[in-house]
Amino acid sequence: MALPKLPPLSCSPKVNQVLECPLVDAVTTNLLAPVKTERQIWENSMLEDDPNANCEVVPEPREGGPRWGPQHKGAQELANLYSQGKRIQECICVGICLTLMAVNFVFILFHIQIERLSAILMAAFFGILTADFCSGLVHWAADTWGSVELPIIGKNFLRPFREHHIDPTSITRHDFIETNGDNFMVTIPFLGKMLWDFWVLSEDDVQKKFTWNCYVFLLAIFVAMTNQIHKWSHTYFGLPGWVVFLQEHHIILPRRHHRIHHVAPHETYFCITTGWLNWPMEKLHFWSAFECLIEAVTGCKPRADDLKWAEKRK
Template sequence: MALPKIPLSCSPKVNQVLECPLVDAVATNLLAPVKTEQQILENSMLEDDPNANCAVAEPQEAVTGPRWGPQHRGAQELANLYSRGKRIQECICVAICLTLMVVNLVFILFHIKMERLSIILAAAFFGIVTADFCSGFVHWAADSWGSVELPIIGKNFLRPFREHHIDPTSITRHDFIETNGDNFMVTIPFLSRMVWDFLVLSEDEVQRKFAWNSYVFLLAIFVAMTNQIHKWSHTYFGLPTWVVFLQEHHVILPRRHHRIHHVAPHETYFCITTGWLNWPLEKLRFWSGLEILIEALTGYKPRADDLKWAGKRK
């Protein structure tokens, strides 16, 4: 059913949604008009109003159930699939990852030379960019392909992506472990290899690999923090001032910028560390090109499982 059109200045609540920093407004509306303001209002959940499901009332909502949010039947079913075993895995991964981060940081500080500071800064920049791309690739793959019914990866790793689209604010109700457990897990092999290098290599060999290990370490930190940054992009109340500052200056993923991804059917702006790569990848039609190729080769349509869960409204 087509949704009714409304003027963009119809209420203070809608006006508040449309407010954003100048830089983000330019990036959203001039450089990359991926979604119009009307599409954002009609086809995404109004996250900054805890009592609202959408900025536009849907006449059939009382009959069909809410389109998004914690009262959505599909979201409730997916949330109930979070298991004790998954929780244990996340706790172990967070503990191991944090330990490895501290150990590697000690080794880096012990071996660092001030004349290599420029290398560290370059490694930090490329680590951020790589983490942003990796976040986009994993996000795109998990959003677009596979099913919650798949053995092992379905309930453990794809389930949160399905839940997040139909209840975007669910991530704000997750604690540190549930939010970050999987991202911390991904970094463990790389951080472990770094510890091994520091332990077994000679000083000359450590210095030869120092730039690479600095890049890997900073990449691991950004990857580990990606879902925390993602959580902040959905948090409209009570954020620390420094987080809001970083968002407004697009050092990390801004709330307004990420909302473009949450316009159904969630087919763009997948990068969620900084979001820096979203505009160029969209202009290159990177994700849509991959989807066309995969569908041509396999016959599978992207986001079929995602749409199935979104349809379980009542």
């Protein structure tokens, strides 16, 4: 049986007037406009999925040295600052963190109550969302402010961020320890406190804090794995099928999505765990508003140190 034909949709004159308002049109255009166009991505970022540069829009300039890649002088200098002491610290942190994760997971399985599953899943979701925000906050701060010359944090923590912008594929040449050591270190106090609670609290007190601990546990796992997820977003060849599946369904940071951050001068899309918060935060001008405020108060220019290293081409 044929379905009845519906009359065409119409709006009242007042509604039509609102929809045709220039302000509404401007807001709609801004919301729907891409953060970076395809041409901006191709012209202002290093090609990673086409190693032979067959699709390059603008040829790599020869004069003055390469703009990106392992042959860039600044990238080579930064890579050489990775020290043996830093390596030892990363190995210790990875070992402690993995041990705490395993033991806490056993305690969670032992104390879980199926009737509270919906609350636990909600806590887990917000743990992942918080991890995405934290990845953006740390990434933005380390990309935008500070200098490699700063004591302690410069060579140990800011150096990888500077290297990554002028040689994005360097992260794919780092092993598991170098890739994840710092992120695993950050989670140790939280996982340690969780283990202490499971160990010393009564069953009633454990159940009172159980939903919170599930939130912290998922937050810790995704914070710890953020740089591994980030590494996968730069790996265009040989990824396991399950990783590609998670990327394609935007459960973790997709490769194409993260390319937007690597358009010079690297001022947007800082969240690198799932990337779920990147679009809304960009449309709210979240990071740029903070940059304007900090520059007005301190006089410091955002990404000044990043630009300095990028200019060391020969």
